Amino acid sequence: MKMPEISPICAVKPTDARAARNNSMKSKGQGGRGATVHDVAKLANVSIATVSRVLNKPDTVNKEMSERVLQAAAQLGYTTNSAGKALRLARTRTIGTLLPRLDDPIFSELAHGIQETLFAQDYAGFLQTSGYDNTKIFDAALRLFNRGAEGLLVFGRVEDDRLLEFIAKNPIPVLQVYSYLEGHPLPSVGIDNARCTRKIAELMLQFGHTHVALISGPTQGNDRQQSRLDTYEKIMRDNGLETIVQVVQPGYTINDGGMAFRRIMEQNPKVTSVMCNTDLLACGVLSECRKLGIEVPKQLSVSGFEDVSFAPLLYQPLTTLSVPAGDIGRHAARAMIANLEHGESLTSMQFEASLILRDSVAVAPKASGRAA
Template identity: 30%
Template structure:
């Protein structure tokens, strides 16, 4: 009986199926598997021409050698690898804790790597992770290099991307729309009567999408006469950066009356600088952050922010990776956990 597309998808959903092997590389290069192995392990023992053919095949297929012992390659490692941008005062901590707890309760261990918002560092981490063949890989965000994406697809390892949405995930996805957040925060501030809006943001792609959607919504509203001012603080996400950014913003537009920050730390800096300058918050200036970090509700004034249910993201992602590792089919590959705007004293 011919195999249907649906049955083929089911077959590929099982852990390890569809993975590119050394035999596939050898076939593409037109050499024996043992020759391909020599190229990867003892390249000096192979001619330059043959070596190049095999390396070209590796590049085309995205193959990453299995660093585990050959006898263990078909066994489950009970290890899940995660790559996150940051772990220091991080909005991702709730997700990491929930991910780790759910995995631990199911008998799995979590291996954590920090990319520091660097695409090149993320790529290096992924190469090291794939080579060790964990039972699953947890990623923060969806924008990975073409090389990294090719390697992930070629590995056959279950992957869950998080903290974002895309119609074309690598495998599974648990997240929310950053563009929708930008638009909804703009609508919220406009509904409060604010007419000179600004954004203070760090230099990362997800913050960029929130900023563009925020500015676009303000422009389309027809309620303001000036464009949204945007201060980019680069890689820094500190309270000091927020303080400095508000100073820059006030030089550009002394009449600014609302600021959307790409993180709660930046927003905390803006609140601090506003108080130092004697600016009434929220009477003169509304401030809203992103992430709903545990400390912001206890600030004075308490910070309005965008709440993300990081615990749900970690729990759902962990369960999907466990299901795939144990051969169970995951029917709902994309989960939108949504978000909410939390109104506190600063708005």
Template identity: 25%
Template sequence: MRTIAELAGVSSATVSRVINGSAAVREATAERVRQVIREQRFFPNTSAITLKYGRSGTYGVILPDITNPFFPDFVRNFEAVLLERNLELLLATTDFRTARIQQSIRRMLVRRVDGVAFLSSEEERESFAALVHNRVPVVTADMRKIAPGVSDVAVDFEKGMTVAVRHLYELGHREIAFVGGNSGLKTSDVRRSSFVEALRGAGLKVREELLVAGDYRIDGGVAAAASILEVKRRPTAIMTANDLTAIGVLRELHRQGVRVPEQMSLIGCDDIEFCDIVSPPLTTLRIPRPELAQLYIKALEAGRDVSRTGKQYWLEPTLVVRSSTGRAPKPARGDRKK
């Protein structure tokens, strides 16, 4: 830094301000410093900066499943915001395994991240405590619990499921199945209970045999659809906990010769890019990733003081209607009296 300062004709403090993005340096001076930095191929020592200021300029993101297109898209939006602020990203995935969660958190602590966005579905209060104990704020996904140093970003599935069920109801559907996520996960429970309440709000009967657990993946959707199609009185519509599950359901419906939407309507959740590629294009609840990423960063920055109780943030999904939903088929004559 002293060399850069001498070549640019400024003080070392000015070089430091330019590196850290301070607005206290005139643009002409800052550009002269940046030009020298480029010419000298100088890179700041991030470890030294962390030791000096107690902040690494890095945020961690822990995901449950990197193969789900929803999460890479979220990371892309999250990183874009960080880059605008000259901040870095440390990424880890858990693959829905508790041991991987603990390993990921140890990586975050070793790298001394400034905060962790925890999008994994598992509720790991002990692991959160380890981060908060080391003054690292945490933002969880759909846990709907806050604590000192822990905020939460929740998708308003209650409203989203209500809108989706109303859409199907207006199309004449009265028997609607639901394929959820992994049993026992908080996020799965929220989506399932939101769907059940939406059914009741529409005056529809809740049939337990039509509430099937999946695993947020295509194969889980395939297996769930096969189970639903075996029930004595089939539904005329299926909703799913995410789009990959819906794509699996669609695959099995095609395999068994069930036409979508003529014989079965289908709604997913997330609005990943594949929704507009599959045939027919998938109606889905859109969870906007740019807004979600902005909320996470807002929550992380607001929660720097881990001695204070975090905040609850909400994001409302919207229904994107495509070709996988249509009028409910008329019941066969033998079914009319049932």
């Protein structure tokens, strides 16, 4: 089996794990010593007991109080004893992973690659779901650190300012996975979403489609969907074509893809091609086409993104981008372990995604609008 093509792009400043853990002792609280629970309580103007409840039983504390304590902890660079021990060489051999959710096949595939690699290297893995919005992942990340995670793998781009500030103050290695993010201060391992979207869009144009719509997942704090949407819009504009977009809400399902497609056809009946930013959305479009009596690909071409396991099994096998999510996860886990064990650099790496042409895409109908 041919391994996916990967190419080293840029080296990130080495993170010496042992030195990092030693340097963590330099994190200062009051009086030049390491920050303590007393410091956090004083800064947040709460009791020590309240700090303990926020960090260990957050469900028992109201939101306003919890945010005050977490903000104070982040400002002081405070972590609870379990994380502190990990940073002071009392190793937990545990790595945390933040995923949007677990019921999407692409997230499960990447998580499986990570977990099997950690298990093989005698490491444990904590999986924490954090939603699609990566501007709001600090609390989830802190929970992993407080339970002893020595390193963190984050699905997509880290956009949470509180987490970036915390990372700057604490020598905990962090690697962004799934998306390759050139120019970001943190290293990343994954695909170039813009480049992948261009492959699909150019295929549609080569097949003569001039009314091309896009169905996207949520874009707030979601670099994958935002990059794909931006690329689609640029290509359509560059070719003098209309942009036709439907963005579904967080927590979307296959059914949401179908409903978004129905709205597209009601507003733009001349559409002959629909690009979907995930295979789940594309599955919903194909299902809706059967209900509406639209023939795929004779009347409408449909594409997905990610090539999940069911993509070739649909009633019209789905044209899509094949993302090597499992390989990305395995590579990320190996890189994190090498950093923690040997101080090796966390280095950005770009993986290639292959365009898989199947029966759901064909040449555009010759008549204006869909064929009769």
